[in-house]
Amino acid sequence: MKVCVIGMGPIGNRHAKLYRENPLAELVGVCDLRADRAAAGGQAFGVPHFLDARAMLQQLKPDLVSVATGGYEYGSDHSAPTIQALEAGCHVLCEKPISNDIAQAEAMVATARETGRCFGINLNHRFTPAAVLAKKWVTDGRLGHLLFINMGMWIMNPNESSPYFQLKALHPHTVDIMRYYCGDIEAVQCFATKAPGRKIWSTAQFNLRFVNGVVGSLTGSYDIGRGHPMERCEVAGTGGRFVIDDMFKEVTLYPSETLEKTVYTNPIFGGMRDFEDTFRNRINRFVEQVAQGVPPDQIDGKGADGLAAQKVLAAAIESLETEKVVYVK
Ligand SMILES: NC(=O)c1ccc[n+]([C@@H]2O[C@H](COP(=O)([O-])OP(=O)(O)OC[C@H]3O[C@@H](n4cnc5c(N)ncnc54)[C@H](O)[C@@H]3O)[C@@H](O)[C@H]2O)c1
Numbered sequence: 001m002k003v004c005v006i007g008m009g010p011i012g013n014r015h016a017k018l019y020r021e022n023p024l025a026e027l028v029g030v031c032d033l034r035a036d037r038a039a040a041g042g043q044a045f046g047v048p049h050f051l052d053a054r055a056m057l058q059q060l061k062p063d064l065v066s067v068a069t070g071g072y073e074y075g076s077d078h079s080a081p082t083i084q085a086l087e088a089g090c091h092v093l094c095e096k097p098i099s100n101d102i103a104q105a106e107a108m109v110a111t112a113r114e115t116g117r118c119f120g121i122n123l124n125h126r127f128t129p130a131a132v133l134a135k136k137w138v139t140d141g142r143l144g145h146l147l148f149i150n151m152g153m154w155i156m157n158p159n160e161s162s163p164y165f166q167l168k169a170l171h172p173h174t175v176d177i178m179r180y181y182c183g184d185i186e187a188v189q190c191f192a193t194k195a196p197g198r199k200i201w202s203t204a205q206f207n208l209r210f211v212n213g214v215v216g217s218l219t220g221s222y223d224i225g226r227g228h229p230m231e232r233c234e235v236a237g238t239g240g241r242f243v244i245d246d247m248f249k250e251v252t253l254y255p256s257e258t259l260e261k262t263v264y265t266n267p268i269f270g271g272m273r274d275f276e277d278t279f280r281n282r283i284n285r286f287v288e289q290v291a292q293g294v295p296p297d298q299i300d301g302k303g304a305d306g307l308a309a310q311k312v313l314a315a316a317i318e319s320l321e322t323e324k325v326v327y328v329k
Contacts (some may be wrong), residue, residue, distance in 0.1 A: 001025050001063040001291065004090075006053045006081045008032040008041035011095060012068030014276065016045050018283045019066070024291050029060045053081045057088040064290060066283075067094040073162045074169040075100035079108050082119075086111045091118040093286045096172040097313075098306030100162075105310050109303045118296045120286045121306035123176040124278040125231065127285055128248035129271075131177070133264050134235070137242060137253055138181055144239025144256070146214045149182050153231045154221040163200050164317050166222040167192070168310070171204075174218055174231075175309040176301070181235050182214040184308065189325045190316035195223040206316055248272040 003025045005016045012030070019025045030041035031050040042049025050056035057065070065085040071077030075097040085092045092112070098121050099105040112119035125131065137143060153174045159165055167190075179185065187209040192201035202223050208216040229246040240255040248271075253262040266272050272281075282301065289299055296302070315326040 001287065002028045002060065003064045003066070003287075004029045004031065004056055004060060004062040005041070005066045005068060006031045006056075006085070007067060007069035007077070007095075008034075008037040008049075009068065009070060011070075012066070013041060013044070014279055015066040015068050015093075015283065016041060018276075018280050019287075020045060021280070022284055022287050024287050025064070028062060029056050031056045053084055054088075057085060057090065061088075062090055064287065065090045065092050067092060069095070071100070073097070073100035073165055079104035082108050083111045086115045086117050086119065089115065089117065091120075091286075091290045093120045093122060093283065094303070094306070095122050096306060097168055097310055098172070098303060099310070100168050102307075102310060102314055105303075105307045109307050112296060112303050116296060118286070118290050118294070118299050119303035120282075120289075120299050120301055121172075121303060122279070122282055123173065123301035123305060123309075124282040125173045125177055125247055126180050126301060127278060127281040130244050130248050130251040130264055130266065131180070134233075134242050134244055134251050134253075135180060137240075138235065142240055142253060142255065143235060143237030143242070146182055146212065146235065146237040148236050149178055149214060149216040150218075150234040151178050151216065151232070152219045154219075154224040155230055156225040157222040159222075160199055165200050166202050166220065167204055167313055167317055167320075170220050170222060171218070171313055171316075172306060172309045174220055175312045176305060177233055178208070178216055178218065179305065179308060179312075181233075182210045182212070182216065184211045185209070185216075185312045185328055186211045187325055187327050188312060188315040188319050190319040192320050195221075198223070201320065204316070204320075208312075247275075247278065 032038040038049040069077035192204040203221040206218040319326040
């Protein structure tokens with residue numbers, strides 16, 4: 001498959017590098033509005049570079065496009081190139097958040113549906129062997145009737161661009177993981193706080209209720225530097241409970257009927273090495289599913305999942321503003 005990357009910041013460069021490693025993909029072009037970034041990408045990967053996405057799509061006719069633009073709240077520049085690429089007949093993998101604007105995100109999902117193309121979001125945190133094994137435990141009924149989920153993620157991001165930057169840009173990941181295990185979320189209540197010196201809601205706490213009755217808690221922060229574990233997910237049901245430590249390092253199942261637990265530990269040889277492997281797994285999975293002709297509505301981490309997460313976050317922001325429980329629209 002011929003692949004192009006739109007947006008050649010640090011993340012677009014990472015996408016380009018990973019496509020080059022994938023035997024099913026051939027990186028054929030890169031694009032950035034910034035001439036320096038476009039040229040540097042073209043040179044680094046030995047492919048033609050463009051300043052205009054439409055010109056690149058017309059000239060190179062890629063099968064698959066990564067949209068790694070960012071913009072305000074890390075999401076305002078995603079919709080235009082995504083829609084251009086879908087309308088040009090390409091399958092698209094877009095960075096998270098799908099968009100910082102719900103109407104634009106809906107237009108992206110609608111365009112994918114109308115064009116019949118596969119549209120994935122880089123919800124990379126669920127593409128780890130530990131996360132996939134935990135999902136299997138849930139679908140195999142090892143947890144019994146699901147009861148609660150506790151999710152946390154904390155990193156340092158000093159960006160002060162928008163009061164809701166942390167809510168909209170960090171939590172597409174955490175809400176996606178929560179939806180992955182427990183399904184759709186129907187109601188949200190959110191409190192938030194500001195770390196010393198910060199003007200934005202840089203740390204937040206959510207209470208959530210899922211459509212199936214599961215209750216959940218989510219804590220997230222842009223105020224704590226990495227170096228320690230940065231993510232934890234605990235899901236419990238009548239049959240047992242699992243805890244995922246740090247995305248891919250370890251997942252432990254505590255069955256309720258026995259005192260013996262099951263632990264999966266990331267192996268030293270052949271295991272995941274670092275955070276970049278979450279991108280590698282996610283990109284390889286998208287390429288694989290497109291190559292296999294998987295129907296667009298069955299793509300893992302699809303556009304509709306990105307949109308659903310953003311709607312939960314919109315409800316959380318409304319809750320923060322109104323101090324009320326808000327139902328997800
Ligand atoms: N999945 C993850 O774990 C993860 C981690 C970090 C960042 N991200 C996401 O990756 C995205 C990019 O992050 P970044 O740090 O590389 O951003 P960045 O702002 O450094 O780079 C984005 C680039 O896109 C270009 N661009 C914008 N609109 C364009 C258009 N229409 N055509 C061509 N180029 C265009 C900009 O000029 C810029 O160079 C963000 O949306 C962010 O949320 C995801």
